[in-house]
Amino acid sequence: MIRKRKFLPHGIPEWVQSGAVYFLTICCKVRGNNALCSAESANVIFEATGFRHKANKWYVHLLLLMPDHLHALVSFPRVESMRKVVYGFKEMTAKRSSVTWQRDFFEHRLRSDESFDEKAHYIRMNPVRKGLAEAPEKWPWVWRADNKPGGPSGPALPVVVNS
Numbered sequence: 705m706i707r708k709r710k711f712l713p714h715g716i717p718e719w720v721q722s723g724a725v726y727f728l729t730i731c732c733k734v735r736g737n738n739a740l741c742s743a744e745s746a747n748v749i750f751e752a753t754g755f756r757h758k759a760n761k762w763y764v765h766l767l768l769l770m771p772d773h774l775h776a777l778v779s780f781p782r783v784e785s786m787r788k789v790v791y792g793f794k795e796m797t798a799k800r801s802s803v804t805w806q807r808d809f810f811e812h813r814l815r816s817d818e819s820f821d822e823k824a825h826y827i828r829m830n831p832v833r834k835g836l837a838e839a840p841e842k843w844p845w846v847w848r849a850d851n852k853p854g855g856p857s858g859p860a861l862p863v864v865v866n867s
Contacts, residue, residue: 726780728776
């Protein structure tokens with residue numbers, strides 16, 4: 705008998721402060737293929753990230769593409785539903801590129817005893833651990849909120865490192 709997995713609610717409890725940071729992982733439906741680390745896919749994903757970021761649907765501190773999944777550190781304002789924002793992001797990127805996402809996503813709220821810097825380091829080292837880059841700064845498929853033109857209100861751009 706094949707059991708169907710239930711949908712995860714991905715709700716933010718009322719007692720969690722607005723702007724709490726979440727570690728997200730979103731996977732492609734087919735694992736093992738390079739669906740994300742190409743100029744076409746990355747441009748669509750970074751554009752969708754920036755669009756939602758600028759619209760205050762979420763605040764993406766860091767987003768890193770791997771060939772078949774992405775990792776991100778994201779905050780959500782109280783008025784936005786994490787599930788709806790992420791599903792909207794997945795829907796938009798799937799329609800504009802050849803990416804097919806898994807149905808759900810993984811999220812974990814960083815708690816006071818967890819270090820933002822440790823999670824960011826873990827994310828940045830992922831391509832190095834997988835043998836895809838010699839150093840984190842050599843991996844071109846990264847979007848950071850602090851890389852904005854025009855000051856704090858400007859849209860973020862991908863961090864591209866020429867090898």
